[in-house]
Amino acid sequence: MVERRLIGMDRQTVVVKIGTSSLTDERGQLDENRLNHHVNGVFHLREAGFRVVVVSSGAIAAGFHELGLSSRPRTLAGKQAAAAVGQGALVQRYRELFAAKGAGCAQVLLTRSDLESRGRYLNALATLNYLLEREVVPVINENDSVAVDEIRWGDNDTLASLVAGLLQADWLLLVTNTNGLYTDNPHKHPDARPIRRLDRIDEALIQQVDGSKSLLGSGGMRSKLVAARLAAETGVKVHIGTAGSEPEWMLRAVRGRGDGTTIEAAPRHVSRKQQWIAAHSTPAGRLQVDEGAVHALLEKGGSLLPCGIIAVEGVFFEGDIVEVTDPKGIPIGRGVTRYPSVLIDQVKGWQSTTVKGIAPDAPEEVIHRDDWVTAVVTESSCS
Known part of the structure; x- marks a missing residue:
């Protein structure tokens, strides 16, 4: 049974970032089962009363096959062309899957300059809140088809943390192919132990983490910790982990019962304007x-x-x-x-x-x- 929140309570906001490796199969194509599983997770969060924003990678991975390429392009022009093809296909699948559950979704494309400008920052905030108030799920991605290196975040982990701060969200879920943080790289050291909870993330910890990444994604565990620290310092609680097998796994994570790593939020002691000064400008x-x-x-x-x-x-x-x-x-x-x-x-x-x-x-x-x-x-x- 889906857990429901009491009517009249303030609704909490959850930002869910889904990485490329969590959306694609071994060939780099969109995996329908995985995508549907994530949408089910979002649906259970919404049914429990949460406002949900999705930050989704996967546009380049979804598009390069249609360009006749056998692997992810390395040049900026190739990546932008693949994103131009793949973004439409990715969002269309989100729309179809959410529509099947009676929910709407909207594509929101951002570049860093959109949040560096105070006016555009406030416009983005107003747009996202307008969509959420009308029960529409924003599906956000970096505008890869037009962004250049100087204004790109480089990975959607950072984008998700900035969006979580913009909305003053309660939770940021970073969905990845590694189930949270371990005492060592679990792919290289089978005896590595999981770290279930962190009070804070310091620079020493970030430097210790292996920065390896998948062939299809652009963000490793190090980038996730950097993003998690940014979000946590603005008062957002963070969970890093893989998608659980049960449909309610996202809900379990924000209820404190997730299998990955949870990073506690620092007290929210800055205003939204100060937050913009710190993180976006x-x-x-x-x-x-x-x-x-x-x-x-x-x-x-x-x-x-x-x-x-x-x-x-x-x-x-x-x-x-x-x-x-x-x-x-x-x-x-x-x-x-x-x-x-x-x-x-x-x-x-x-x-x-x-x-x-x-x-x-x-x-x-x-x-x-x-x-x-x-x-x-x-x-x-x-x-």
């Missing part, structure tokens, strides 16, 4: 600050004032994202600047009251605390 410039500013930002919960700035790098404007470094150049966080770079360069080191003498309308803070995130969930991408 690309800095337009860089500010180097003194030790007093470092202490104010990291220890006292303060804002960044002009007097704490040592140097400015790049050309940017009010409202842009900038990275902030300590006196040694080590990134400590990023935020939305309220000053353009030309003004900061002029008034760096000044007291705010002095700044008013040449810029009466300038705010007191260069970066307000509400528009700041620390480097705990930030990766430097400014060059």
Whole structure:
């Protein structure tokens, strides 16, 4: 019997990422039985009251055979052409399988630039919520047919973690061909033991994990741990594992009874805007600050004032994202600047009251605390 949630309770959101190796057969073609099994899992989650978003790989694997290729293409043009052919076939099968259960689904294609722009980020959020409110399952994939290396995530694990953060989801399920994390590579070491639960993922653990991947997929276990850490740090609980044999295996995973590895979520202590700053935005410039500013930002919960700035790098404007470094150049966080770079360069080191003498309308803070995130969930991408 399908487990149902009580009417009136807040509905939780689950993002399910399905990897290529979990969707295809040994020839690299879509496996109808596997695809149907995943749709059944999503159906049981929905019947239990969860809002479900699917992030699905498999477009390239579904399309390269139709191009007359015997294996997954290696060139960017070949991958994009295969995705252009395969994306339609993949989504059509999802539509047919969901329709057979009386549910609708919608294709959503994204590139990284869609989430780096604050306006497009909010538009994506509004679209996904609109679909979910009308009981339509969004099926998301990276827009492989038009994306280029500079704006591609490289694997849908990262895309899924960013979508989970965007929606402030409760769960991220990473469906893969390895049943979670082990003490060693289980394909090479039969005595490796499964790790059922992690409180957190640190860099040392990521470096220890074997980065091997399947011939058809682009993401190994290392990429899944990186994605899981990103999601967990934004308050999303993560489960990594293979598809169980029973139809309700996804529901079992979010009930804490899954067979893979579950990573606990950190407390959700940032706003959605701060989350966008941390995970999605690309800095337009860089500010180097003194030790007093470092202490104010990291220890006292303060804002960044002009007097704490040592140097400015790049050309940017009010409202842009900038990275902030300590006196040694080590990134400590990023935020939305309220000053353009030309003004900061002029008034760096000044007291705010002095700044008013040449810029009466300038705010007191260069970066307000509400528009700041620390480097705990930030990766430097400014060059």
